[in-house]
Amino acid sequence: MGEQIRVIFFHIGSDTFGGGSKMLLRLLQSLDRDHFDPILLSNTTDELCERARNHGIAVKIIPFRGALDTYNRKLLANSSLLPRAGLRILQFNWNVYSVLYSADIIWCKNLRAVLTLLPYISVTSTPTIWNIGLGLESNGKVRYLNSIALRAVDHVFIESEEQAQRIFSATQYERCRDQFTIFHKGIDTSEFDPRQFEGTREEEEFRIGTAASISPRKGLGYLIDALPTILAEKENVTLSIAGKPPDGGKEYKERLKERVHRHNIEDHVEFIGWIDDMPHFLNTLDVFVLPSLNEGIPGSVREALAMEVPVVATDVGGTSNVVIDGQNGYLIEPEDTTAIIQPVLSLLDNPSKRSSMGKRGREIIQELFSIENYNSQYEQFFRRVNETSD
Template identity: 30%
Template structure:
């Protein structure tokens, strides 16, 4: 029997965001006959670990640097895959000093603040020499890495993917009504959803400004996600007279069902990599209004599967949302084309296969 390739993942977050979900789903789908995997969460415990426990995916919590190193060496990985900037910068040199050279880094996004800092760029570029491959999840990120001096042969473009079958399951009308009633959403309102952690980089404050322009229209907004900005956003919604229209749902595990009652999806981010939430909305047949940042334009075709606007432009955001609210047929057409695009260009199976192929190439070399 062929030797299984031992792959060790190190993660810097246990929240339930796009990066965390993609990494989990990948390990869930990886070929278990060809690969043996283990995960170190080099961070406090969190909700995503319940998913790993349920699927019996091997992982450990951080026990301090020396014990973490002993654990890694005990596993004797053929490949180490790093997720998150903090983890990448901490472990790249350490792994080289431990004699582990088959190290892969993944860059899901450029910043969590909306501004790419000078030292963030420099430290990333300086330590990238300790990586065999740097996975970029969008063409925009791949181009950014090249512009910053990384050699083209080190960069591996692997788009995030989504399982369309999980999301393209329309709810029966009765179940839609029941879910809306449970949430307190008026049955006749147009439902706008935004799935994103409540952090400045996600631009929720600009969504609230846009909604205040439209507040005379009949809509309800589902803000799905956790984060430190929640209290501020709740307060700002009330100040704008939107407290009866905006529903803060926190973190949810029923995203497919919530997207099934959604008419318009909005992501007003200041910076992105390849947002999983947009993929999930498109896989649900929902038109998207998003800011033209990062790899979003590689997903959303402006005027075809949704609308793109510059970041921090609430007036334009409101304009595009209004167009979709006024035109049900346009919503259906854009939603259908978005689903077709996800199925043809961003299948989850393609992402898994390309990552497995990368692991095999590194192992054989």
């Protein structure tokens, strides 16, 4: 083992560059290269891999073959496909052995990543970390797969206890409590800083916005359904929806557009697709709304708060850890269109409330969710794990 701690970050390629990939890129960029040697391992060159390479981070690509490549994302949605991909998983582990063998620590981005490396991490003494990400609730076959993953890894990274209790059964959580470590993902408050846009916000109309994967889990239909009532009170309101569908999710976006058409509010809703300059987008908003059905601690909410935009969000997962009801926004119940309306109107009607809540939101992000704190905690954890395994 050299002076540097070599950490292999295993990420299964995706067509989207979502919040989890953004956060991983920030972590890879910020690790102290004098003490850490990060390597991004993936099955394909996606946007995360390309951006990582552009920042001088080592990237190793070991392709999936046959059934493993064909099923990819479908493996957890239909776990009966797992046996068919079993031989290909063994083949992948054989092909990736030379990369993993050199690791001091193995970090897996999600459950799929853990299960893909299961043959190797089940027999290695190399400490392995399962980063939960959003996670899948332990129902039916997923409960069994979660149990397998818990037995295989040494550490589990989560964003909140609420998230762990949602994803795992009570028995799983109590049995493996010592494996869990809470990491609140960090925000670069120098990048997400409203002061760089002072004087540029338009005042002619109100703008409600959200930034999310265009998928049923984000509850965007409830937000669209709330808009006609909001428009009845304030005509000069636009809803901006940033984001794109995940793999195979274009049909849902079309259904949302049909919903907009049925409400006859096409002139007040814009689907603006993927946003590269998120700080600029957030700076155009008066209120940020995230009506998700489940979450960890949503990165888009933290980014909005860092930009001093008050938030209306559903009280799911660990969202209440960052949205303090009545201080920097409002928490509402999920799957409730009516619950969205009043908090949004209250903020649109009161510019001083929007301002004070926005400022408080940024203070909370700086105190508890800065990228500096996040990176420091990660590096300290890696050092402890490495020292323990020596």
